[in-house]
Amino acid sequence: MGIFYFVAFLSIFFALMTIFTKNPVHSVLYLVITFFTFTIHYILLNAQFLAVVNFIVYMGAIMVLFLFVLMLLNLNKDTEPMKSTLVKVIGAIAGMCLLATFLGAFRVLEGQGELVTGNTDVGLVKNLGKVLFDEFLLPFELSSILLLTAMVGAILLAKKETKEG
Amino acid sequence: MDFIIQNIQGIPLNHYLIFCSVIFAIGVIGVLIRRNVIIIMMSIELMLNSVNLLLAAFSAYYGDASGQVFVFFVMALAAAEVAVGLAIVIMVYRNTKSVDIESLSKLRW
Numbered sequence: 001m002g003i004f005y006f007v008a009f010l011s012i013f014f015a016l017m018t019i020f021t022k023n024p025v026h027s028v029l030y031l032v033i034t035f036f037t038f039t040i041h042y043i044l045l046n047a048q049f050l051a052v053v054n055f056i057v058y059m060g061a062i063m064v065l066f067l068f069v070l071m072l073l074n075l076n077k078d079t080e081p082m083k084s085t086l087v088k089v090i091g092a093i094a095g096m097c098l099l100a101t102f103l104g105a106f107r108v109l110e111g112q113g114e115l116v117t118g119n120t121d122v123g124l125v126k127n128l129g130k131v132l133f134d135e136f137l138l139p140f141e142l143s144s145i146l147l148l149t150a151m152v153g154a155i156l157l158a159k160k161e162t163k164e165g
Numbered sequence: 166m167d168f169i170i171q172n173i174q175g176i177p178l179n180h181y182l183i184f185c186s187v188i189f190a191i192g193v194i195g196v197l198i199r200r201n202v203i204i205i206m207m208s209i210e211l212m213l214n215s216v217n218l219l220l221a222a223f224s225a226y227y228g229d230a231s232g233q234v235f236v237f238f239v240m241a242l243a244a245a246e247v248a249v250g251l252a253i254v255i256m257v258y259r260n261t262k263s264v265d266i267e268s269l270s271k272l273r274w
Contacts, residue, residue: 004176008184015188015211019195024204031207038214045225050217050236057240062210062247069251070203073258091197099190106182116176116222122230123221131230132237143241150245157252160259 004044011037024070032063045116047123181222188215202257202264206250213243 014034021027035058042051121127132140188211195208217236224232254264261268 095194102186154252
């Protein structure tokens with residue numbers, strides 16, 4: 001029981017560090033640690049497939065992409081002009097208002113205090129594969145088209161324009 | 166394995182709700198207070214991840230695999246979004262030599 005609260009504390013701490021660190025490279029590294037704590041959460045929920053995918057796709061692929069772009073643009077310095085203090089305070093207040101709205105909405109939910117137990121088998125690769133390739137076959141194929149489109153679009157956008165055109 | 170299952174027993178569902186809302190709010194604050202486009206995109210990733218975790222928690226709570234399949238789709242969408250977003254950031258940086266969000270305000274012309 002204590003593990004969840006400890007890991008949740010770590011997640012919140014590193015998420016705060018992500019958005020308040022000035023250096024963008026440190027920010028990315030803190031985000032990697034945040035995603036690692038999310039992987040631990042998935043393991044605690046016995047969602048083994050999601051834990052592995054989160055570990056490989058988010059921590060591996062996406063965070064390396066962020067880091068690669070930061071290094072490519074040579075932004076690993078504290079050169080970022082920060083917003084004015086007033087805008088920061090207003091932004092923080094707006095975020096806190098959103099959080100207060102969420103928490104107020106949760107108070108009227110039914111089934112409070114019911115326990116989430118991690119001892120279900122739904123998160124195993126076998127069960128998830130059965131659902132994914134049966135009920136969700138069409139969305140699965142469509143997501144492949146989405147990824148292909150994103151890949152073509154990214155290459156097209158990032159390619160240097162030639163003068164002949 | 167039994168040790169882990171024993172440790173997970175007894176997390177109320179609304180603690181997951183509160184935890185994921187806090188992470189989501191941190192992501193929103195990050196979008197609002199930072200000017201670096203890359204860090205704004207990282208805050209969006211944070212928000213997507215908090216929703217993912219909540220979907221997984223509900224999926225485990227109801228014993229229904231659909232929630233976790235949905236998380237899988239959200240991850241595919243996040244990968245596509247990051248690829249296109251970072252390509253746009255590189256293109257903007259090539260033109261303006263800056264990743265400041267204010268430099269994108271010229272897009273309206």
